Amino acid sequence: MTDANHLNTRHLNAGHLIIFDTTLRDGEQSPGASMTREEKVRIARQLEKMRVDVIEAGFPAASDGDFEAVRAVANAIRHSSVCALARALERDINRAGEALQNAAAPRIHTFIATSPIHMEKKLRMQPDQVIEQAVKAVNWARQYTDDVEFSPEDAGRSDPDFLCRILEAVIDAGARTLNIPDTVGYALPDQFGALIRSLRERIPNADKAVFSVHCHNDLGLAVANSIAAVLNGARQVECTINGLGERAGNAALEEVVMAVRTRADVFGCSTRIDTTQIVSASRLVAGITGFAVQPNKAIVGINAFAHESGIHQDGVLKHRETYEIMRAEDVGWTANRMVLGKHSGRNAFRTRLSELGIELGSEEAVNAAFARFKTLADKKHEIFDEDLHTLINDESFGGVPEAYKLTSLKVCSETGEIPRACVVLNIQGKEHSACAEGSGPVDATFKAIETLAHSDTELLLYSVNSITTGTDAQGEVTVRLAKAGRIVNGQGADTDIVVASAEAYLDALNALFQSLERAHPQI
Numbered sequence: 001m002t003d004a005n006h007l008n009t010r011h012l013n014a015g016h017l018i019i020f021d022t023t024l025r026d027g028e029q030s031p032g033a034s035m036t037r038e039e040k041v042r043i044a045r046q047l048e049k050m051r052v053d054v055i056e057a058g059f060p061a062a063s064d065g066d067f068e069a070v071r072a073v074a075n076a077i078r079h080s081s082v083c084a085l086a087r088a089l090e091r092d093i094n095r096a097g098e099a100l101q102n103a104a105a106p107r108i109h110t111f112i113a114t115s116p117i118h119m120e121k122k123l124r125m126q127p128d129q130v131i132e133q134a135v136k137a138v139n140w141a142r143q144y145t146d147d148v149e150f151s152p153e154d155a156g157r158s159d160p161d162f163l164c165r166i167l168e169a170v171i172d173a174g175a176r177t178l179n180i181p182d183t184v185g186y187a188l189p190d191q192f193g194a195l196i197r198s199l200r201e202r203i204p205n206a207d208k209a210v211f212s213v214h215c216h217n218d219l220g221l222a223v224a225n226s227i228a229a230v231l232n233g234a235r236q237v238e239c240t241i242n243g244l245g246e247r248a249g250n251a252a253l254e255e256v257v258m259a260v261r262t263r264a265d266v267f268g269c270s271t272r273i274d275t276t277q278i279v280s281a282s283r284l285v286a287g288i289t290g291f292a293v294q295p296n297k298a299i300v301g302i303n304a305f306a307h308e309s310g311i312h313q314d315g316v317l318k319h320r321e322t323y324e325i326m327r328a329e330d331v332g333w334t335a336n337r338m339v340l341g342k343h344s345g346r347n348a349f350r351t352r353l354s355e356l357g358i359e360l361g362s363e364e365a366v367n368a369a370f371a372r373f374k375t376l377a378d379k380k381h382e383i384f385d386e387d388l389h390t391l392i393n394d395e396s397f398g399g400v401p402e403a404y405k406l407t408s409l410k411v412c413s414e415t416g417e418i419p420r421a422c423v424v425l426n427i428q429g430k431e432h433s434a435c436a437e438g439s440g441p442v443d444a445t446f447k448a449i450e451t452l453a454h455s456d457t458e459l460l461l462y463s464v465n466s467i468t469t470g471t472d473a474q475g476e477v478t479v480r481l482a483k484a485g486r487i488v489n490g491q492g493a494d495t496d497i498v499v500a501s502a503e504a505y506l507d508a509l510n511a512l513f514q515s516l517e518r519a520h521p522q523i
């Protein structure tokens with residue numbers, strides 16, 4: 001059986017909840033979360049490893065960059081379906097079909113709006129015309145693949161009678177998955193669950209398709225609405241790592257998956273996700289996008305399994321289940337997080353990476369990572385799993401050549417004096433130095449770099465996160481720069497946050513310099 005057949009058969013099994021990840025498409029629509037093709041492939045590989053059923057890789061008609069990114073994901077992934085989004089237009093569908101040409105299991109996801117406000121004000125179309133266009137689109141998409149998904153956009157505010165009509169028609173045209181999006185995050189759990197149930201009951205050919213949901217988090221209800229839908233027969237949930245997505249985001253994959261697993265007593269279905277890969281996926285996405293995870297975020301926040309109150313600690317020590325409904329290890333946090341130190345050898349380093357589910361591919365990459373680990377271990381005695389994730393996520397392993405490298409940095413900051421920074425940069429093989437003053441040490445450092453780089457960029461975001469606890473913890477800095485409509489992120493991590501800031505700034509400049517396509521597909 002080919003991979004494609006295997007995936008398609010699985011999709012029709014009622015006990016199986018299909019996890020459709022849209023981090024690379026809807027997630028990327030978060031302002032500032034655009035990703036390069038290489039970054040998308042890295043995330044897609046982690047999603048495949050986590051056993052996500054369907055990876056929505058992008059919206060190929062949005063830009064050449066997104067087309068290439070979908071194509072690269074389709075080429076790289078063998079064990080998950082790869083999906084491309086397309087409006088219900090022939091040219092969009094053609095682009096999606098071409099981008100998916102080499103996918104093991106291609107899926108085309110086509111959509112058109114069905115709410116009165118969208119049909120009248122945005123599409124300026126009559127309801128019957130919308131049905132006709134949807135049917136045409138599904139038929140057109142079937143030239144490329146049998147696995148066609150249809151979404152009535154803004155279904156949450158659409159007339160249920162109209163939804164029944166259009167969904168029945170697209171099933172007849174061959175749509176296999178009917179995705180019901182709450183595009184604007186307006187639905188409430190009971191009402192959304194009832195909508196899914198009634199669509200399944202009222203549409204005569206409903207048994208020929210899988211019902212899916214795609215919920216936005218504007219009222220903080222995306223996961224609750226998705227779960228309500230599953231309890232009412234939906235068998236696919238569209239979600240994103242860390243809940244990334246347009247505006248307030250989408251339903252968080254990790255929350256949906258762990259809810260279904262932890263409360264298996266109430267769900268008549270299960271996912272096939274390898275939950276131990278969840279924390280790695282979360283860290284990878286946070287690192288690439290620069291969207292840090294809040295400490296108290298369910299499942300993947302640093303405090304999600306930390307017990308502070310004495311009563312709780314006492315209870316957990318006596319019997320873990322007194323206060324824990326899930327095991328930290330089951331989602332990829334390890335029980336003993338202090339793992340390595342400066343005396344740890346290459347073997348221990350390698351073994352720990354593999355225990356964390358991190359594969360570096362080539363021997364060269366392992367050597368480069370080990371060299372960075374040793375440098376870090378000289379500055380910081382205890383290396384935690386979080387440090388290892390950051391070390392590995394460092395973009396220098398993504399193969400981006402560095403036009404700008406930090407050779408040295410000297411910063412003077414004293415109460416009552418203006419901070420001053422002097423940098424020495426290696427720019428395309430030649431050393432250059434400059435000094436500048438600023439309102440703080442980081443500001444002075446960025447100004448000194450700019451004296452040499454003249455990048456003419458706008459700084460959109462500067463954020464610092466402590467990777468672990470303690471004053472010797474590494475600071476992880478994200479810098480987001482914009483220039484001529486392109487947005488790039490840079491990351492740096494170091495025990496000295498001014499050095500981490502300089503590294504992050506240079507990382508962003510390198511991304512710009514490389515002219516990597518950062519498509520930002522907005523529908």
Ligand code: KIV
Binds near residue numbers: 085111
């Ligand atoms: O939110 C939405 O409606 C979407 C569709 C394209 C499924 O993202």
Ligand code: ZN
Binds near residue numbers: 181214246
């Ligand atoms: Zn969406």
